[in-house]
Amino acid sequence: MNTKESDLSSILNHNRRHPRYLIATLQEIQSREGYLSSEAMLEVAGFLDMSSATVWGVATFYNQFRFTPPGKRPVRVCLGTACHLAGGQLVMEAVARELKIEVGGTTEDREFDLDRVACIGCCALAPVVTIGTDVYPKMTPPKVEEVIVELNPPSAHKD
Amino acid sequence: MTFRKIDLVSRQNWQSLYNGEIIHILVGTATCGRAAGSMAVLEAIRREIAGLEGKARVSEVGCMGLCSYEPLVVIVKPGDFSVCYHHVTPLIVPQLVEGYVKGDDPCLDLALGTVAGGGDEAVYIPELDLFKHQARVLLRNCGYNSPLEIDHYIACGGYRGLSSTLEMKPAQIIRKLEKSGLRGRGGAGFPTATKWAACSQTKGKTKYVICNADEGDPGAFMDRVLLESDPHAVIEGLIIAGYTVGAGQGYIYVREEYPLAIERLEMALKQAKEKGLLGRKILGLGFSFKIEIIKGAGAFVSGEETAMIAAIEGRRSWPEHRPPYPAEAGLWGKPTLVNNVKTLAYVPLIIQNGSDWFAGIGTGNSPGTALFALAGKLENTGLAEVPMGTSLRTLVYDIGGGIKKGGRFKAVQIGGPSGGCLPEGLLDTPIDFDSLKGAGAIMGSGGVIVMDEDNCVVDTARFFIDFSRQESCGKCTHCRIGAHHLFSILDDVTKGKGSLKSLEALQALAEDIREGSLCGLGKMATNPALTTLRYFRAEYESHVLEQRCPARVCKELTAYYILPDKCYKGCDHCVLACPAEAVFSDEQGLKVVDQVKCTKCGSCELVCPAEYNAVIRLSPVSLVPENRRTKPQTPVKEP
Numbered sequence A: 001m002n003t004k005e006s007d008l009s010s011i012l013n014h015n016r017r018h019p020r021y022l023i024a025t026l027q028e029i030q031s032r033e034g035y036l037s038s039e040a041m042l043e044v045a046g047f048l049d050m051s052s053a054t055v056w057g058v059a060t061f062y063n064q065f066r067f068t069p070p071g072k073r074p075v076r077v078c079l080g081t082a083c084h085l086a087g088g089q090l091v092m093e094a095v096a097r098e099l100k101i102e103v104g105g106t107t108e109d110r111e112f113d114l115d116r117v118a119c120i121g122c123c124a125l126a127p128v129v130t131i132g133t134d135v136y137p138k139m140t141p142p143k144v145e146e147v148i149v150e151l152n153p154p155s156a157h158k159d
Numbered sequence B: 001m002t003f004r005k006i007d008l009v010s011r012q013n014w015q016s017l018y019n020g021e022i023i024h025i026l027v028g029t030a031t032c033g034r035a036a037g038s039m040a041v042l043e044a045i046r047r048e049i050a051g052l053e054g055k056a057r058v059s060e061v062g063c064m065g066l067c068s069y070e071p072l073v074v075i076v077k078p079g080d081f082s083v084c085y086h087h088v089t090p091l092i093v094p095q096l097v098e099g100y101v102k103g104d105d106p107c108l109d110l111a112l113g114t115v116a117g118g119g120d121e122a123v124y125i126p127e128l129d130l131f132k133h134q135a136r137v138l139l140r141n142c143g144y145n146s147p148l149e150i151d152h153y154i155a156c157g158g159y160r161g162l163s164s165t166l167e168m169k170p171a172q173i174i175r176k177l178e179k180s181g182l183r184g185r186g187g188a189g190f191p192t193a194t195k196w197a198a199c200s201q202t203k204g205k206t207k208y209v210i211c212n213a214d215e216g217d218p219g220a221f222m223d224r225v226l227l228e229s230d231p232h233a234v235i236e237g238l239i240i241a242g243y244t245v246g247a248g249q250g251y252i253y254v255r256e257e258y259p260l261a262i263e264r265l266e267m268a269l270k271q272a273k274e275k276g277l278l279g280r281k282i283l284g285l286g287f288s289f290k291i292e293i294i295k296g297a298g299a300f301v302s303g304e305e306t307a308m309i310a311a312i313e314g315r316r317s318w319p320e321h322r323p324p325y326p327a328e329a330g331l332w333g334k335p336t337l338v339n340n341v342k343t344l345a346y347v348p349l350i351i352q353n354g355s356d357w358f359a360g361i362g363t364g365n366s367p368g369t370a371l372f373a374l375a376g377k378l379e380n381t382g383l384a385e386v387p388m389g390t391s392l393r394t395l396v397y398d399i400g401g402g403i404k405k406g407g408r409f410k411a412v413q414i415g416g417p418s419g420g421c422l423p424e425g426l427l428d429t430p431i432d433f434d435s436l437k438g439a440g441a442i443m444g445s446g447g448v449i450v451m452d453e454d455n456c457v458v459d460t461a462r463f464f465i466d467f468s469r470q471e472s473c474g475k476c477t478h479c480r481i482g483a484h485h486l487f488s489i490l491d492d493v494t495k496g497k498g499s500l501k502s503l504e505a506l507q508a509l510a511e512d513i514r515e516g517s518l519c520g521l522g523k524m525a526t527n528p529a530l531t532t533l534r535y536f537r538a539e540y541e542s543h544v545l546e547q548r549c550p551a552r553v554c555k556e557l558t559a560y561y562i563l564p565d566k567c568y569k570g571c572d573h574c575v576l577a578c579p580a581e582a583v584f585s586d587e588q589g590l591k592v593v594d595q596v597k598c599t600k601c602g603s604c605e606l607v608c609p610a611e612y613n614a615v616i617r618l619s620p621v622s623l624v625p626e627n628r629r630t631k632p633q634t635p636v637k638e639p
């Protein structure tokens, strides 16, 4: 807990102390911590001398911010236009089914989290899924099953 | 340092690269190349040419725009052909290096063609249909010059526009832009000179210029490619804008989802500063200018200029009423100029090549080029830059190579969630700001998505309105609530639950939303629904009157069916692939989809071996023979 607090204060020191840096500060915290905890947002509010409601208001407005801890391997299904037309929604449903989580959720073992993205700009490879930094092009539900089983062999589960 | 000296040094560095001896290997490492595996190719090339120092070197370049051929590698060999290879993998790299770097075999069987030399032996890429119809103005350096080295940009004429600018009066620059006829590429096509003049004439000591690189349309990536492939062009344009309107500070607002663009911009800014082209007293003259990159936090509405200003101020990205326009009172209440990435990238060229040069490209009302991201059911997807006035047909058939796998063209959606969906009959519409608007579409973001008979236009309209309703900032009731209702009507239609009345409601509501919204998000969010209703009404009617989706896309109206006379019986692919355990064998061993259990994921259709091709989709679902809908309820005793 202590180390976490000092982490945050190093970010708060780096940034200049002005409401205009609110978004940039939140971005930095998220890139280091993986998400925005209520504690972190309260601390930012205090530091920038803003109400916590304003900080929450800004943070929840933007799609980038998440408020729960992420999984180790973020799974992102592209649902941009090209991916949608190429069956991205079916791919999304397949991933959700294989990981047994909903969009926006994290697996119980915190191994994966799942979200949609609105176009990562490789439309020629549609539909696309990214897992961590790896890009999986031209996905189909059967391929999703293969990939997930490979990354998360059922034998690895305790039950 | 004077510009002449900077220019000289850059040219010397450039010539040392192409000094007639060294073989230069270019690898496209923009985002699309990377997604296709270009970083592994780059590594393999580095490995293979280790020890060949002085004979060969490799550079990272941006994107040529040929997304469907990535990863791309060009080998520039002095005195011989320059060959472009497509779909390169680390496995074929040794062959290329052995063949054309160490030896003299250009490996033409692996090549897309040559970019220089080659004669009759090889395809000359600039003469391919794909390239022939293009006018590569903004893309001129993309894929050829390294975005990581400012010298490449300068040696090819870069920063010369800035250098001339600094010797001109702002009024002269504005007159030049006015004569060129340049219109903003952010979507609306507003005359750039008018905007610059307004901002320049507004009194104030502190002014700002903003480069809008938010590019929120989920199917457009031209701005990203420019920033990744030729970042200095945008930076030079922004500095010129700052000088002209009298601003000392510029911002580039880039989507956080574009990390590589941000990385390359940061590097480019650093290099420009080192050369004295940015910062205090640029080129030793009186003008000082700073640029800061602001990372967007993911909101489509942030692309709207007043919403962007709110975001830079650290607030929720809510659009404001205009007037006052940003040019009068923008960022922190100061006069602010907002321009799109592409608009700014044209400016240095107009200064350098003259207004007449620019006005001579394209059409009278829409001079210059249009840059599009082509995606969807096309043979060639990627970026294309064409003179304004080119027809949609040329874009789709000549440059895009027509519909994939011989499918049939159905519609083209231009301008993303704010744009319109046009049918075959309008393919001869010339691409320019006014003609597209007349057809109900917009130039907008420049995202072009082509649909074939397997895509459902109702589903597509539903997709776009779903995007817009999620991205509505919530300020205006018509947009916030109206878009939700619009979505639920469309959703009902895709489920066969609507009626002809729903189509009337759709039309009326869409018109109200357009009237009642403050910013372009709400005003234009209804375009996909309105244009599909206008041009594809029959398809809507099939959904509501016959519960039939002609493209067999809408799940509720479509059933998976296994043709008994095609099913091989012996294989179990569909049974094993079905995640819902919905496929069973009948008493003859033929496979049947249980319509109650089926989740319509499509796995059975994908895995059914091509030689049988037994799984088909039927719409309406009543087409499935009654005796093949569910598993008979007779309990089977298993031993």
Ligand SMILES: Cc1cc2nc3c(=O)[nH]c(=O)nc-3n(C[C@H](O)[C@H](O)[C@H](O)COP(=O)(O)O)c2cc1C
Binding pocket: B183, B184, B185, B186, B187, B188, B189, B190, B192, B195, B212, B213, B214, B215, B216, B217, B300, B301, B302, B303, B304, B305, B306, B338, B339, B340, B341, B343, B344, B519, B520, B521
């Ligand atoms: C919802 C919405 C999203 C927009 N997104 C962008 C964008 O991503 N990029 C852009 O340059 N302009 C976008 N615009 C247009 C801007 O408000 C503004 O007109 C433009 O940046 C002006 O630049 P230009 O004169 O160079 O065209 C958007 C407008 C609206 C209403």
